[in-house]
Amino acid sequence: MSWTTVATTRRETLTLAGIAGLAALLAPRMSFADEATVAAEIKKLYGDKKFDSGKVKLDVPEIAENGLVVPVNVEVESPMTETDYVKAVHVFADGNPLPGIVSYKFTPACGKAAASTRMRLAQTQNIICIAEMSNGSLYMTKSNVKVTIGGCGG
Amino acid sequence: MATAPTPRVRVPAQAKPGELIEIKTLISHEMESGQRKDAAGKIVPRKIINTFVAEFNGKMVFEAEWNPAISANPYQSFFYKAAETGEFTFTWKDDDGSNYTAKNKLTVA
Known part of the structure; x- marks a missing residue:
């Protein structure tokens, strides 16, 4: 060279x-959401409850070339029986105009607490995922996505 | 939008009892986020599908609440543990109050 x-x-x-x-x-x-807006959203749902790590697997690409269509796959470890199952999963983003992305409600009939969809991301940011179990325990995980072209219609 | 939203669902026609099946759904919808501005600089009003519900024999199985951050032509996949023969009803609820539905039969043997 x-x-x-x-x-x-x-x-x-x-x-x-x-x-x-x-x-x-x-x-x-x-105006964009930031970590504080996401924290406020989470507080609205669960107050000051503590979150454990683990159990939640958030599958997002490390680098998203097109922010308009970013696959997001969530999987929560759980036996999914009548007494022990995943009740809800919430996905947030801290760099979009609005913090919320999607909220799932699972039932024991699902057999597996997993779901995937596609989201829009305006810029490089963190994706935060929270799972609520049937016994009330909460789990959280976080993942960063680098966005090459933002999906904000601009 | 020019054309009416068309749901497309992929469910296996048959399953063994206790088998875990994946259900994939797609619906054509522009999911107008309410953040975009038109050529005149006016904000294009929000119009998205805000809820997707999957029921089996009338019993709720899975629900997703979508925010404007969900991409156009929203895709959703989830799982179902086959137990009995019956019918799925999938409902997409639009901001404008209209509902789009699809039904799929599942034979468990």
Whole structure:
């Protein structure tokens, strides 16, 4: 590799960084949810209850090229019997105009607490997933998704 | 939207008792988020399908509450543990009050 190619790449990199910076400056025109909004949403649902980690498997891509269609797959470990099952699952995003994405209600008839859908993401952000068990215990998991093109219709 | 939302559901026709089956659903709907602006700078009003419910023989099996963050032409998959022969009823509830339904039979043997 010669010096010239390195220089070009570096310049390109800097230009890209400049564009990204400009985009970041322009972005705040729209109001977005943040960690606090998501925390408030969760508090509305479950108050100050404690969350355990584990049991919830949130399957989202690490990098989403198109923020308009991002697959999201949730699976919660549970025997799904009449006495021990997953009651509800909530998925939130902390960088979208609205924090909520989807809320699922499961029943023992499901046999397996898993569901997938597709979501819109406006920018790179964290996806937060909460599972509520039939005995009232709560589990939480978090995952970051890098979004190349935002899905905000803009 | 120009065309009426058309639901498409994939359910296996037959299952063994106790078998775990995956149900995949798709419905054509633009899921207008209420965040977009039109050419005149006016906000396009929100119009999404806010709830999807799956029932088997009239009993609720699975429900999903969708927010505007769900993509256009929403896809939803979930599981069902086959127990008896019967019929699934899938209902999609639109913001404008209309309901779209699909029915699928399942034979358990």
